[in-house]
Amino acid sequence: MCQPFIGRLRMSGCAVLLFVAPIAGCAEAPQRPPLAAVGHDPDESQQPAEITIVMEGCKASRPAHISSDTSLVGLLFSAAAGEQLVKRGMFEFDGESHAVYLPKPPYSVTNSAESDGGLTNKSTLISIDQNGDAELAEDEGWFASLPVRVGDRMFDVIEIAADGSQVVFKPATAPMQGVVIGRKSPPFSFQTTDGEVVTLEQFKGKTVIFDIWSVT
Amino acid sequence: MLLLSVDPDYFPDDDDYLNRAEQILGDRALDWLNVFLPGGWGEAQRTFNVSGYGKLLVDPHGVVRGVNLHGADLERLVRQIAVETAKADELK
Numbered sequence: 001m002c003q004p005f006i007g008r009l010r011m012s013g014c015a016v017l018l019f020v021a022p023i024a025g026c027a028e029a030p031q032r033p034p035l036a037a038v039g040h041d042p043d044e045s046q047q048p049a050e051i052t053i054v055m056e057g058c059k060a061s062r063p064a065h066i067s068s069d070t071s072l073v074g075l076l077f078s079a080a081a082g083e084q085l086v087k088r089g090m091f092e093f094d095g096e097s098h099a100v101y102l103p104k105p106p107y108s109v110t111n112s113a114e115s116d117g118g119l120t121n122k123s124t125l126i127s128i129d130q131n132g133d134a135e136l137a138e139d140e141g142w143f144a145s146l147p148v149r150v151g152d153r154m155f156d157v158i159e160i161a162a163d164g165s166q167v168v169f170k171p172a173t174a175p176m177q178g179v180v181i182g183r184k185s186p187p188f189s190f191q192t193t194d195g196e197v198v199t200l201e202q203f204k205g206k207t208v209i210f211d212i213w214s215v216t
Numbered sequence: 217m218l219l220l221s222v223d224p225d226y227f228p229d230d231d232d233y234l235n236r237a238e239q240i241l242g243d244r245a246l247d248w249l250n251v252f253l254p255g256g257w258g259e260a261q262r263t264f265n266v267s268g269y270g271k272l273l274v275d276p277h278g279v280v281r282g283v284n285l286h287g288a289d290l291e292r293l294v295r296q297i298a299v300e301t302a303k304a305d306e307l308k
Contacts, residue, residue: 208217
């Protein structure tokens with residue numbers, strides 16, 4: 001059975017907006033909470049300075065995240081069982097609601113590794129159910145050290161409470177990054193070996209597959 | 217098809233991977249555009265939020281329609297997009 005929880009949106013200035021949303025049990029069908037009265041305001045000065053997401057305990061899972069620290073044994077077990085998620089909270093913005101999930105602690109919003117890449121990134125991998133299907137796909141995982149895309153907005157993860165009881169987002173100034181199914185691809189500009197610049201714009205009107213690869 | 221190579225993350229010198237990349241693409245007769253992500257995996261993560269090898273399917277409107285689809289699933293979605301595009305063209 002669903003338990004209600006109260007989410008808080010800390011708005012710029014001193015206004016505080018409260019909303020109540022249900023927490024869906026992990027095995028239940030997705031339940032979209034009623035939308036809070038938080039709509040998209042094109043005036044960026046009206047964006048919330050910070051958004052605090054109150055997290056509640058849950059039992060959920062996502063595809064196992066393989067990192068450079070994953071042992072062979074861990075790889076075998078995690079591949080079958082997935083990765084457990086223990087906290088869930090609701091996040092509303094631009095008139096849409098999204099469920100945010102945390103794995104087991106400890107948590108970190110910084111990456112102590114040299115690369116931001118998924119194999120080495122040491123920050124917490126947050127899952128955001130962006131399509132409301134209660135299924136957490138691999139591409140719905142976002143490292144807390146990097147700007148997080150929610151819908152068409154970018155957020156910085158400012159804080160994750162040590163006990164996972166709350167997560168604080170702040171609207172980011174970062175350009176659009178990351179892919180969300182059903183949303184525009186982020187723009188990019190890369191070069192071929194001949195120095196030819198390739199951008200997203202030049203594929204307009206075409207269906208294109210981006211294939212990430214290496215010679216190794 | 218656009219190939220996004222993360223090789224600069226693996227190899228200290230361009231010579232270590234550029235020739236191999238050309239050879240692999242030549243052997244397979246692939247004339248797809250191949251670009252390099254200077255920041256390798258870190259750049260793939262930051263730009264596309266992709267943590268490993270994978271595919272992104274983007275429709276003619278620049279909308280991401282699928283992530284890490286393979287085989288029949290990928291073909292099915294490509295066909296679906298083609299049908300949608302054809303219908304939209306008819307309505308123009």
